[in-house]
Amino acid sequence: MRAAPPPLAGGTSGAEALRPLLDTVLDALHDGARARGGPLPPGGPEAVVARVAALGAVLPEHGTDPHEALRTLVHAVAEGAADPAHPLCAAHLHTPPLALAVAADLAASALNPSMDSWDQAPAASALEAEVTAALAAEVYPAAGRPDALVTTGGTESNQLALLLARERHGRIRTVVGANAHHSFHRAAWLLGLPRPVTVPTPEGTLHPAALAGALKGLDGPVLVAATAGTTDEGLIDPIPALADVCAAHGAELHVDAAYGGPVLFSRTHRHLLDGLDRARTVTVDLHKLGWQPAAAGLLAVRDAADLHVLGHTADYLNADDDTEAGLPDLLGRSLRTTRRPDVLKTAVTLRALGRAGLGALVDACMERAQDLADLVEKSPALELRARPTLTTVLFRPVTAAEPTDGATSAGSADGATPTEAAGATPTEAAGATSTDEDLAAIRRTLLAEGHAVLGRAGADGRLWLKATLLNPHATPGDLARLITLVEGSTHR
Amino acid sequence: MRAAPPPLAGGTSGAEALRPLLDTVLDALHDGARARGGPLPPGGPEAVVARVAALGAVLPEHGTDPHEALRTLVHAVAEGAADPAHPLCAAHLHTPPLALAVAADLAASALNPSMDSWDQAPAASALEAEVTAALAAEVYPAAGRPDALVTTGGTESNQLALLLARERHGRIRTVVGANAHHSFHRAAWLLGLPRPVTVPTPEGTLHPAALAGALKGLDGPVLVAATAGTTDEGLIDPIPALADVCAAHGAELHVDAAYGGPVLFSRTHRHLLDGLDRARTVTVDLHKLGWQPAAAGLLAVRDAADLHVLGHTADYLNADDDTEAGLPDLLGRSLRTTRRPDVLKTAVTLRALGRAGLGALVDACMERAQDLADLVEKSPALELRARPTLTTVLFRPVTAAEPTDGATSAGSADGATPTEAAGATPTEAAGATSTDEDLAAIRRTLLAEGHAVLGRAGADGRLWLKATLLNPHATPGDLARLITLVEGSTHR
Numbered sequence: 001m002r003a004a005p006p007p008l009a010g011g012t013s014g015a016e017a018l019r020p021l022l023d024t025v026l027d028a029l030h031d032g033a034r035a036r037g038g039p040l041p042p043g044g045p046e047a048v049v050a051r052v053a054a055l056g057a058v059l060p061e062h063g064t065d066p067h068e069a070l071r072t073l074v075h076a077v078a079e080g081a082a083d084p085a086h087p088l089c090a091a092h093l094h095t096p097p098l099a100l101a102v103a104a105d106l107a108a109s110a111l112n113p114s115m116d117s118w119d120q121a122p123a124a125s126a127l128e129a130e131v132t133a134a135l136a137a138e139v140y141p142a143a144g145r146p147d148a149l150v151t152t153g154g155t156e157s158n159q160l161a162l163l164l165a166r167e168r169h170g171r172i173r174t175v176v177g178a179n180a181h182h183s184f185h186r187a188a189w190l191l192g193l194p195r196p197v198t199v200p201t202p203e204g205t206l207h208p209a210a211l212a213g214a215l216k217g218l219d220g221p222v223l224v225a226a227t228a229g230t231t232d233e234g235l236i237d238p239i240p241a242l243a244d245v246c247a248a249h250g251a252e253l254h255v256d257a258a259y260g261g262p263v264l265f266s267r268t269h270r271h272l273l274d275g276l277d278r279a280r281t282v283t284v285d286l287h288k289l290g291w292q293p294a295a296a297g298l299l300a301v302r303d304a305a306d307l308h309v310l311g312h313t314a315d316y317l318n319a320d321d322d323t324e325a326g327l328p329d330l331l332g333r334s335l336r337t338t339r340r341p342d343v344l345k346t347a348v349t350l351r352a353l354g355r356a357g358l359g360a361l362v363d364a365c366m367e368r369a370q371d372l373a374d375l376v377e378k379s380p381a382l383e384l385r386a387r388p389t390l391t392t393v394l395f396r397p398v399t400a401a402e403p404t405d406g407a408t409s410a411g412s413a414d415g416a417t418p419t420e421a422a423g424a425t426p427t428e429a430a431g432a433t434s435t436d437e438d439l440a441a442i443r444r445t446l447l448a449e450g451h452a453v454l455g456r457a458g459a460d461g462r463l464w465l466k467a468t469l470l471n472p473h474a475t476p477g478d479l480a481r482l483i484t485l486v487e488g489s490t491h492r
Numbered sequence: 493m494r495a496a497p498p499p500l501a502g503g504t505s506g507a508e509a510l511r512p513l514l515d516t517v518l519d520a521l522h523d524g525a526r527a528r529g530g531p532l533p534p535g536g537p538e539a540v541v542a543r544v545a546a547l548g549a550v551l552p553e554h555g556t557d558p559h560e561a562l563r564t565l566v567h568a569v570a571e572g573a574a575d576p577a578h579p580l581c582a583a584h585l586h587t588p589p590l591a592l593a594v595a596a597d598l599a600a601s602a603l604n605p606s607m608d609s610w611d612q613a614p615a616a617s618a619l620e621a622e623v624t625a626a627l628a629a630e631v632y633p634a635a636g637r638p639d640a641l642v643t644t645g646g647t648e649s650n651q652l653a654l655l656l657a658r659e660r661h662g663r664i665r666t667v668v669g670a671n672a673h674h675s676f677h678r679a680a681w682l683l684g685l686p687r688p689v690t691v692p693t694p695e696g697t698l699h700p701a702a703l704a705g706a707l708k709g710l711d712g713p714v715l716v717a718a719t720a721g722t723t724d725e726g727l728i729d730p731i732p733a734l735a736d737v738c739a740a741h742g743a744e745l746h747v748d749a750a751y752g753g754p755v756l757f758s759r760t761h762r763h764l765l766d767g768l769d770r771a772r773t774v775t776v777d778l779h780k781l782g783w784q785p786a787a788a789g790l791l792a793v794r795d796a797a798d799l800h801v802l803g804h805t806a807d808y809l810n811a812d813d814d815t816e817a818g819l820p821d822l823l824g825r826s827l828r829t830t831r832r833p834d835v836l837k838t839a840v841t842l843r844a845l846g847r848a849g850l851g852a853l854v855d856a857c858m859e860r861a862q863d864l865a866d867l868v869e870k871s872p873a874l875e876l877r878a879r880p881t882l883t884t885v886l887f888r889p890v891t892a893a894e895p896t897d898g899a900t901s902a903g904s905a906d907g908a909t910p911t912e913a914a915g916a917t918p919t920e921a922a923g924a925t926s927t928d929e930d931l932a933a934i935r936r937t938l939l940a941e942g943h944a945v946l947g948r949a950g951a952d953g954r955l956w957l958k959a960t961l962l963n964p965h966a967t968p969g970d971l972a973r974l975i976t977l978v979e980g981s982t983h984r
Contacts, residue, residue, distance in 0.1 A: 006591065008589065008590060008783075008965060009577070009589050010525070012522065014525070015522040018594060022595050033504045041615070044818065045819060049618045052622060053622070056843075058843065062846040062847075063842075066592035066844045073619070073843060076619070077615045077619060077833070081502075082612050083502045084502060084604060084612075085502025092611070092612055092809075094606050096503075096604070098498050098499070099498065099501040099506060099513055100558035102510060103513035103562055105597075107520070108785070110589070110594050110785070111521070112779075112785045112786060117584065119532070119939055120583070121573070122533055122572045124569050124572070126541045126572070127550075130550045138551070152831075154830070182806040190827065191683070285830070287604075293602070293832070294830050312674070315949075316947055321932050327537060327939075335678065335682065336644050337673075337674075338646070338786050338787060340787055344565065344566075344569060347550060348565050348566075349561075350551045350552075351548075351555060351561040351564070352560070354553050355552070357555045360497075437813070440811070441817075444819070456807070456811065
């Protein structure tokens with residue numbers, strides 16, 4: 001007698017099969033977070049690898065049972081997480097997801113619609129069409145027929161933007177600022193396009209005059225990629241002025257607003273994105289400021305006709321006679337075939353919070369960034385890079401002397417040479433240094449001790465600690481703890 | 493006084509925030525499935541679009557609340573799903589996910605690790621390394637250092653295989669059978685490679701002599717892509733013989749085992765994949781035979797060194813000094829940057845079921861396919877294309893006369909012309925015809941009525957109905973109902 005197969009998540013009995021399993025998961029999430037006790041597990045990579053290895057074979061000949069497997073592995077991953085819901089986990093554009101978005105995502109897994117054909121996702125594909133239309137209209141309020149594709153994130157969105165440009169123009173040249181996301185370089189490589197021209201951005205944003213200078217020297221079709229929310233400093237390129245330069249030189253403009261895009265939801269701050277709709281394509285991630293679990297990427301296009309080049313036929317999915325008979329043709333909505341309905345969690349979030357609710361979350365994080373900047377400015381031991389534009393704050397210990405040998409590890413992509421720290425007051429105890437190497441070590445020590453997850457960024461030729469504030473629940477007290485931790489680390 | 497932000501899914505309080513929201517989701521999943529009542533909603537695309545449109549604005553200025561949003565949208569998507577857990581939903585390689593995998597996936601959403609840097613995913617990245625190593629060893633049991641990358645599915649895996657080949661050889665030519673997945677053509681286009689050479693496969697598999705003939709005429713580097721589990725018929729190319737041909741011609745071999753790969757888990761059937769490890773790269777999807785919610789794709793490589801070309805540095809994620817200090821460099825594990833830990837659900841499934849448990853599920857689906865073939869053979873009104881190799885069964889109504897004008901809509905990718913139906917017995921009532929057009933209409937009618945989700949495939953120059961049996965809970969009674977439905981549809 002063969003054992004019955006384990007229960008499925010779908011159908012009329014799926015919900016009851018899921019309920020006890022989800023109880024086990026929730027308990028393991030809770031216990032794992034308690035066992036961790038901080039933003040990430042102490043001990044660094046070796047300790048984490050050892051704990052995972054101690055769980056036993058990942059592919060045994062005979063299984064344990066669902067509850068044991070769920071309890072063991074979910075507990076291990078929770079205990080060993082860098083949890084963005086912890087206010088001292090603030091290194092990356094790594095968002096703490098909203099509970100309601102995570103709950104919605106469960107339904108995506110349980111129903112498992114695949115977005116490559118109508119007969120795998122009737123309602124999910126209809127919902128996606130509505131949500132992408134609504135979000136495209138947020139980016140392009142005045143366009144006649146904007147559209148948006150759902151992607152795995154900014155990297156895929158930027159890649160698609162280059163692909164669309166390639167299909168319009170052939171072997172197009174991409175021009176980016178040194179402040180642009182690394183994905184443009186990877187996308188050009190992937191697509192067989194020339195290496196992007198990189199314009200130095202010593203001030204952290206792409207200067208229109210510098211762009212104009214770069215464009216002057218180029219023949220042939222050009223796509224300029226500007227950034228609204230740089231990875232290193234959270235800065236926004238001057239989009240209207242860059243759009244003017246592009247227009248004057250016959251170049252096309254793409255804006256990578258993976259980070260900054262959702263600022264559109266904020267009445268207070270949306271002016272920061274003025275001119276965004278002058279771009280032909282715009283990248284937006286809702287798994288950053290948008291509080292979705294990964295992935296929730298978008299590529300918005302001003303004119304839906306630009307997407308026609310993605311049209312693709314596979315007889316088993318969208319045969320011509322089926323399309324003529326009214327079955328929607330979905331294959332041109334992505335370069336993927338099987339595709340999870342990431343749009344469901346986003347749809348639930350938009351409906352539950354509305355534009356105003358999302359805007360309030362954006363505003364809260366923007367305020368936290370200003371609060372952290374205030375605390376840095378008040379600390380005699382710390383130096384602030386600049387007042388934040390979005391939710392990223394760069395700071396570093398005040399130094400007695402900056403390195404002058406050029407051997408900085410800042411790795412600033414613009415290649416600027418290290419400069420003296422203008423106005424830095426030497427307030428630290430004698431012997432305390434803060435070269436870039438020390439700063440990188442401070443970050444790694446905070447990680448290894450499990451105390452804080454801070455990022456790093458090169459700017460002004462030096463290395464900085466980076467806090468990216470995406471947690472609307474973070475309090476001024478949390479930020480003060482973060483400052484105290486960094487101050488303490490500089491005196492060892 | 494500003495309202496508190498909605499609760500997060502992570503941290504020590506996330507589980508308690510999730511619990512009531514998940515109750516709402518489970519109720520909506522259950523009620524939606526009950527309201528649907530069958531494998532998919534009746535009424536076709538127009539009815540589904542109308543129901544989704546009636547839900548109101550997708551992006552209101554002010555939100556409703558989490559429970560209302562979850563209840564409304566999850567109910568709508570469940571009611572409007574083509575639910576692969578329903579035994580009459582069998583069109584595609586669209587799997588009904590296991591409840592335990594779906595439950596595990598909730599933890600991935602709640603913790604939201606991102607797999608692009610260690611400090612976003614300490615334990616999840618360690619777990620991924622173990623699981624990919626174990627699965628790579630299943631594909632390459634005798635290789636010294638195999639490895640596997642996690643992908644969004646077979647399409648991305650095949651694209652990666654071509655990319656790796658391009659980086660080894662430059663402008664490589666891909667050779668595929670007409671039975672190969674459409675993604676090879678799209679990948680070559682994406683990567684700026686020459687259009688693949690397509691070898692006709694009139695028998696449904698790639699014949700070694702036909703491949704040898706095609707290779708003889710080609711200069712320069714060649715990647716041959718064979719298929720273990722074709723999309724149309726579920727057939728397996730003769731891998732050992734094709735590997736011999738490749739070796740004789742200095743061509744490299746990739747095998748797209750997106751569908752067939754998990755047959756490795758079955759002691760009874762794994763011999764079908766003999767020779768698989770002679771491929772340099774192998775595509776496997778665990779969201780097909782593997783019962784994972786999308787996405788759970790893999791690209792296995794015989795030698796981990798082949799992956800070095802994906803190495804990529806972004807100072808904020810994997811600066812050289814951090815890597816030297818022991819922080820794992822993860823950016824070369826994917827072309828994506830932000831990346832959801834799809835490995836968690838797979839890890840839970842492997843641990844809970846073991847190789848034997850997964851093999852039993854494979855065996856059950858293989859048996860269901862044989863059962864369905866038996867029923868087709870017993871039906872005087874239906875013709876079976878062939879005994880199934882994997883879990884795909886092609887059949888069609890027995891016809892009085894086949895179309896002879898060549899205007900078939902079968903769209904068989906091998907370009908074969910329609911042929912007479914040899915041995916077809918005209919048993920239908922006078923006036924009943926069964927041209928390809930009628931057959932396509934039968935499929936659409938079953939969809940529009942909400943009665944069954946069947947696929948379509950061109951083979952032998954004709955169009956066939958396709959049932960892909962991935963539901964281990966399907967019973968012989970379910971299959972009999974499916975046959976009765978099709979028989980009934982042919983007499984209208």
